Amino acid sequence: MSGLVEIKDLSVDIIKGRGAKAKVLSILRHIDLSVEKGRVLGLVGESGCGKTMSVLALLGLLPEGGRISSGQIFFQDRDITNLPRREMEGIRGKHITMIFQEPMTSLNPLLSIGEQMREILLQHEGLSGKTNRDKCISLLQAVNIPEPEKIYDYFPFKLSGGMRQRVMIAMALACEPELIIADEPTTALDVTTQAQILDLFDDIRRRINSSFIFVTHDLGVISEIADRTAVLYAGYVMEECSVAELFEKSLHPYTDGLMRSRVGRKAGNRGQLYSIPGTVPLPGTLIQGCPFAPRCEFRTERCDKEVPPLIETEKDHKVRCWRYHHGG
Ligand SMILES: Nc1ncnc2c1ncn2[C@@H]1O[C@H](COP(=O)(O)OP(=O)(O)OP(=O)(O)O)[C@@H](O)[C@H]1O
Numbered sequence: 546m547s548g549l550v551e552i553k554d555l556s557v558d559i560i561k562g563r564g565a566k567a568k569v570l571s572i573l574r575h576i577d578l579s580v581e582k583g584r585v586l587g588l589v590g591e592s593g594c595g596k597t598m599s600v601l602a603l604l605g606l607l608p609e610g611g612r613i614s615s616g617q618i619f620f621q622d623r624d625i626t627n628l629p630r631r632e633m634e635g636i637r638g639k640h641i642t643m644i645f646q647e648p649m650t651s652l653n654p655l656l657s658i659g660e661q662m663r664e665i666l667l668q669h670e671g672l673s674g675k676t677n678r679d680k681c682i683s684l685l686q687a688v689n690i691p692e693p694e695k696i697y698d699y700f701p702f703k704l705s706g707g708m709r710q711r712v713m714i715a716m717a718l719a720c721e722p723e724l725i726i727a728d729e730p731t732t733a734l735d736v737t738t739q740a741q742i743l744d745l746f747d748d749i750r751r752r753i754n755s756s757f758i759f760v761t762h763d764l765g766v767i768s769e770i771a772d773r774t775a776v777l778y779a780g781y782v783m784e785e786c787s788v789a790e791l792f793e794k795s796l797h798p799y800t801d802g803l804m805r806s807r808v809g810r811k812a813g814n815r816g817q818l819y820s821i822p823g824t825v826p827l828p829g830t831l832i833q834g835c836p837f838a839p840r841c842e843f844r845t846e847r848c849d850k851e852v853p854p855l856i857e858t859e860k861d862h863k864v865r866c867w868r869y870h871h872g873g
């Protein structure tokens with residue numbers, strides 16, 4: 546059975562500069578990901594690992610100079626890799642929607658909440674007049690916005706960060722998309738609001754059968770919301786498994802490092818916070834072997850020379866590490 550989204554062997558480069566001085570930065574490398582219908586895939590990894598780039602590639606929104614250098618992206622069994630802009634616009638906003646970290650950057654400050662919501666429903670669903678307004682109000686209600694009739698006429702600056710994020714979620718839900726992508730949707734919020742928004746996501750996924758890709762650097766968020774997780778590092782998928790397995794028997798030393806950083810924080814540990822030594826390699830750094838090798842306590846000679854393949858160690862659990870590669 547194929548999933549709602551299938552990303553196969555996707556590599557993305559960004560070309561900086563022009564002519565003889567142009568430099569090719571390798572951003573994503575041979576990424577394989579899939580999202581089943583009605584399921585939540587969590588994407589985790591430290592800053593700069595390629596989480597946002599992966600979802601931008603899927604949406605056909607790579608930044609300037611970005612190009613897909615290998616692989617394919619399928620959505621509902623349709624190959625949408627490098628789809629013409631017009632066709633991709635028809636998919637974005639209706640079938641796939643995105644919620645960003647900072648809603649102020651995606652809300653238009655010059656238009657009221659109602660005007661912005663109305664436009665989506667008009668453009669994608671052809672709704673106008675009272676039908677359109679009623680739908681907007683019910684969407685605002687669905688994301689627990691108090692006094693939705695009033696908020697409908699508000700401009701974004703009048704709302705708190707949490708309320709703006711709720712509006713963004715309402716907009717993302719407007720056309721009942723098959724896939725909702727949320728990129729760090731709670732990071733900019735205080736802890737209480739964060740918890741409320743996570744509850745809201747949970748509620749939504751129970752009510753409608755949309756699939757989610759949830760991008761976060763926070764494993765706590767993953768444990769609450771996701772079914773499966775892909776751990777990214779330097780543009781590679783290092784491990785991919787169910788959330789239960791991630792917490793019970795993660796395999797990759799990098800995943801363990803992320804996990805330990807979290808446990809240290811949770812246990813209080815008298816302020817002694819574990820952090821993985823070293824830093825994420827910058828794009829453009831020459832990597833010959835495993836990208837995590839310089840920070841890995843299990844590093845061997847082979848790790849410095851060859852990139853390990855992503856192998857399935859047991860059913861539905863994949864890892865990219867020589868420690869689990871027997872034979873060959
Ligand atoms: N426009 C750009 N030009 C060049 N490099 C870029 C550009 N945008 C992103 N990158 C690089 O691509 C890599 C992946 O970036 P990405 O934004 O996907 O990381 P991320 O995992 O989402 O990190 P964060 O947690 O900080 O959001 C990073 O090294 C980043 O510096």
Ligand SMILES: [Mg+2]
Nearest residue numbers: 596597598728
């Ligand atoms: Mg990001």
